[in-house]
Amino acid sequence: MHILVCMKAVPSTTQVSVDGQFRLCRDSVHLQWNVADESALEAGLRFRGSEGRVTVLAMGPTKLEDNLRELLIRGVDRAVLLSDPSLAGADTRATAAALAAAAEHLGPFDLILCGRRAIDGETGQVPGMLAGALSVPCVTNTDRLVFEAEKLQVHRSLETGAVCLEVSLPAVVSVCEYSYNLRLPSISSMRMARQKQVEQLSVRTLGLPMEQCGLKGSLTKVVAMSSHFPGLRKGPKEENLVVGASRLLQFCREVGK
Amino acid sequence: MSASFLVLCPFGLDEGLLCKAVELSGSAPVRILLPEHQAQTATKYGAKLVHTIPDEFRGEDEAEFARWLSEKALQWNATVILAPASVQMRGILPMMAWRLNAGLTADCTALTMDADRLIQTRPAFGNSLMADIRTTSEIQMATVRPGTFRCIERQVQDAIIVKEIPSKSVDVKVKTVTEINETAPLNQARIIFAGGVGIGSLEGFRKLEKLALLLGGAVAASRGAVDAGFAPYRCQVGMTGVTVCPDLYIAVGISGAVQHLAGMSGAGTVVAINSDPKAPIFDYADYGIVGNWESVIEHVLEELL
Numbered sequence: 001m002h003i004l005v006c007m008k009a010v011p012s013t014t015q016v017s018v019d020g021q022f023r024l025c026r027d028s029v030h031l032q033w034n035v036a037d038e039s040a041l042e043a044g045l046r047f048r049g050s051e052g053r054v055t056v057l058a059m060g061p062t063k064l065e066d067n068l069r070e071l072l073i074r075g076v077d078r079a080v081l082l083s084d085p086s087l088a089g090a091d092t093r094a095t096a097a098a099l100a101a102a103a104e105h106l107g108p109f110d111l112i113l114c115g116r117r118a119i120d121g122e123t124g125q126v127p128g129m130l131a132g133a134l135s136v137p138c139v140t141n142t143d144r145l146v147f148e149a150e151k152l153q154v155h156r157s158l159e160t161g162a163v164c165l166e167v168s169l170p171a172v173v174s175v176c177e178y179s180y181n182l183r184l185p186s187i188s189s190m191r192m193a194r195q196k197q198v199e200q201l202s203v204r205t206l207g208l209p210m211e212q213c214g215l216k217g218s219l220t221k222v223v224a225m226s227s228h229f230p231g232l233r234k235g236p237k238e239e240n241l242v243v244g245a246s247r248l249l250q251f252c253r254e255v256g257k
Numbered sequence: 258m259s260a261s262f263l264v265l266c267p268f269g270l271d272e273g274l275l276c277k278a279v280e281l282s283g284s285a286p287v288r289i290l291l292p293e294h295q296a297q298t299a300t301k302y303g304a305k306l307v308h309t310i311p312d313e314f315r316g317e318d319e320a321e322f323a324r325w326l327s328e329k330a331l332q333w334n335a336t337v338i339l340a341p342a343s344v345q346m347r348g349i350l351p352m353m354a355w356r357l358n359a360g361l362t363a364d365c366t367a368l369t370m371d372a373d374r375l376i377q378t379r380p381a382f383g384n385s386l387m388a389d390i391r392t393t394s395e396i397q398m399a400t401v402r403p404g405t406f407r408c409i410e411r412q413v414q415d416a417i418i419v420k421e422i423p424s425k426s427v428d429v430k431v432k433t434v435t436e437i438n439e440t441a442p443l444n445q446a447r448i449i450f451a452g453g454v455g456i457g458s459l460e461g462f463r464k465l466e467k468l469a470l471l472l473g474g475a476v477a478a479s480r481g482a483v484d485a486g487f488a489p490y491r492c493q494v495g496m497t498g499v500t501v502c503p504d505l506y507i508a509v510g511i512s513g514a515v516q517h518l519a520g521m522s523g524a525g526t527v528v529a530i531n532s533d534p535k536a537p538i539f540d541y542a543d544y545g546i547v548g549n550w551e552s553v554i555e556h557v558l559e560e561l562l
Contacts, residue, residue: 022388092361093354121381122496122516123363128319128351137320137430140348153434157491158344159444159499164434165317171430177497178490219360222381224389229366229380229515229541231522237534237545244546245556248507248528251544252472255448255504 001052003044004109006099007037009060009067010120022222023089035177036115042180043145044113045075053077057102059087068198075189080106084203089215096129097217101206109170116141116174131172138172139165143179259285260373263335266291267310271341272302273406278339279303281370288333296418303411307418314423317433321426323352337375342400350400360392362399366519380515402500405523448474449503451494454481455510462487465509468554479511495520509550513538
């Protein structure tokens, strides 16, 4: 089975800054892999099988090459960096368009795995759009994958419980954070990685039209930013804990009515 | 030309979202798609064009459902498409957006109109900023945090109700094997005791659980507490966890990052307990208690028992 895992590097801190066009400044911050994407990668590595291969695709600045090399050391067969200044400022659609073009260039794949959402943007929209672009089915928000008799079964959490779904391949599946813990490098995976290089892809190689890339190809634009979350309540503050505890109980009893 | 609103609630009505659409659309009628048994409720909240689908429809083949919904949206000339940000709708809308060449904004916490353009507000970039987003495509789409908007009754007398049957693919790509109904999900609890990093340990969470049990509440946690291993991930409230709107939300030892606020801002009453009087959570609470949370709990238990 040939599996593609799409991974995003996110700032390791929440103290981020934006430029004049409200694009996240990724140059000055330390980047690390999004936690849910690491789960997706581990799921991919477990299900690749003896004949299978796992390719990791990441879109981002050139300095991501170091992060990708580390994944080769952990046992990834192929690591590909799609880096191009014209991709900067991409919304979820422009991101999905670029990833889909890269997936078609590198594939075909039996399964495409993504994290269910990135902790910086937190939209969770890229997997569905990627599936839309590739015309394959998509299941989001899964936390367990099982292969049986060439069939993929996934466990998907919903607000009201969960479902177990059978998915025909090829498909895009997004995986929740903490479902699979990314493995550590082994001696053999470290040895294998010595012969491997991080591959580079550019917009030109993919033949993506410039008007579909980055900020230009985005259909949503940030027009303003503020540092306030709406819904200020600013209720009174009590420092006497006995009085506070008593009021708290009263609140609980009011709900009970 | 005014915007033509379509509200998609195929798995259950989000009353607040419908009311918001009615408010934003002005005199233009709002169209809604929802389960059959909720048709009358939709007319109570201002929907004029009501399309129903069978109550038992599950829509597990989301790509196929997205294809059908996209066709309907075009047929109905919808220019603004809104849906609750549930797991299922957040899976379906991206596929629709791709088909419809539409910009899509996830998890909005506020919506306003600027002429025929929807201005969508959502938390962005970790926990520090709120972004206003404008969509440039003809069709504008957004998912909205459940429980974000208030309900206002506006009974419609002359609503048109039409039954729809979603298409079925001949070649089924996704099918249900089993359904698991978990006991009392967090987002149905009326009282929630949520613990943050300030709880300090797994034992601390046990204390919180004990109190919650006594008072008929459920226990939740912030991302920091889950990351620290104090509570399981299924308890996590906030942008990377679940959204809750209980009648009473008690934030214990939670500082109040925007990410967390986004998951609980719809709560009826918010009580915050924190030893740091400057913790941002106090700004978003109806009642604050400044002090050691364990002492507060002891006082509560004394009064209770």
